[in-house]
Amino acid sequence: MSTETTAEAAMTAEGSAPTGAATPPPIRPALSPSRAADFKQCPLLYRFRVVDRIPTPPSPAAARGTLVHAVLERLFDLPAAERTPAAALELLGPQWDRLVAEEPALATMIEDDEHLTEESWYRQAGALLERWFTLEDPTRLEPAERELYVETEIDGLTLRGYVDRLDIAPTGAMRVVDYKTGRSPSEHFEGKALFQMKFYALVLWRTRGVLPRLLQLVYLGDGEIVRYSPDEADLRALERNVAALWAAIARAAETGDWRPRTSRLCDWCEFRPLCPAWGGTPPPLPADAGVRAVDPRATGVPARNED
Numbered sequence: 001m002s003t004e005t006t007a008e009a010a011m012t013a014e015g016s017a018p019t020g021a022a023t024p025p026p027i028r029p030a031l032s033p034s035r036a037a038d039f040k041q042c043p044l045l046y047r048f049r050v051v052d053r054i055p056t057p058p059s060p061a062a063a064r065g066t067l068v069h070a071v072l073e074r075l076f077d078l079p080a081a082e083r084t085p086a087a088a089l090e091l092l093g094p095q096w097d098r099l100v101a102e103e104p105a106l107a108t109m110i111e112d113d114e115h116l117t118e119e120s121w122y123r124q125a126g127a128l129l130e131r132w133f134t135l136e137d138p139t140r141l142e143p144a145e146r147e148l149y150v151e152t153e154i155d156g157l158t159l160r161g162y163v164d165r166l167d168i169a170p171t172g173a174m175r176v177v178d179y180k181t182g183r184s185p186s187e188h189f190e191g192k193a194l195f196q197m198k199f200y201a202l203v204l205w206r207t208r209g210v211l212p213r214l215l216q217l218v219y220l221g222d223g224e225i226v227r228y229s230p231d232e233a234d235l236r237a238l239e240r241n242v243a244a245l246w247a248a249i250a251r252a253a254e255t256g257d258w259r260p261r262t263s264r265l266c267d268w269c270e271f272r273p274l275c276p277a278w279g280g281t282p283p284p285l286p287a288d289a290g291v292r293a294v295d296p297r298a299t300g301v302p303a304r305n306e307d
């Protein structure tokens, strides 16, 4: 996949920096599985998130997911025998306090929601953690990595993301694990989650030279586990898929044509009031839209938030 054209076009779109102006940060085209999935779903959704960066208030479901992920990560700091359901529940309070300190809007989210109290909040998160213990036994697991940032460059495009957990067997076999705090999707929507996992598998394969043996999605909402064993043909197909997707993103960045693609998922889209397909009006494109579209970090967005 060629990204030179994209970067050049983005620079051209912005124009050259005037003499004496600070040198703009170098453009490093990059894509995460979440943003790739956004573009696949709807180019305008990608624009709202990546180019316009329209802030959205934290949702209870997303914040609960962040909290549960934080507890599942920290739990493995404890000696194996102490990784009990009670220990996980004890981590909820401190981890929530830490997250609120980082993003104070999380606290007001609970206060503003008439259906939520602090007690019900911890109860819901605790139920997800307790369900996890029925699916996996952390006393018998020693993850090689947790919340692992992975990235690789393929033909000038950086693919990157965060893997929840990576298990490596004594034989070297890798298992990539992702926790989902929602329910397992119907067959119709399962492709999105598998796309994300294959994306991680491709990055790990390229960086470590080992094809992950197993991709494992753990759905805490309903206690389902989805497992998938990728092969080389799968990951090469994914690579072609990502290249085509990136070419489409580059075209949109060059032309400014971020058209909406309506689907059943519009019912859950937080940007629907701004969407012309539903009678809304998007904001004007930012002056540096071309750069933002291909490299969110060039304008200072931390990778984790962009993921």
Ligand code: SF4
Binding pocket: 041, 042, 043, 044, 045, 260, 261, 262, 263, 265, 266, 269, 270, 271, 272, 275, 276, 277, 278
């Ligand atoms: S409402 Fe639908 S079409 Fe509009 S931006 Fe959201 S996902 Fe795209």
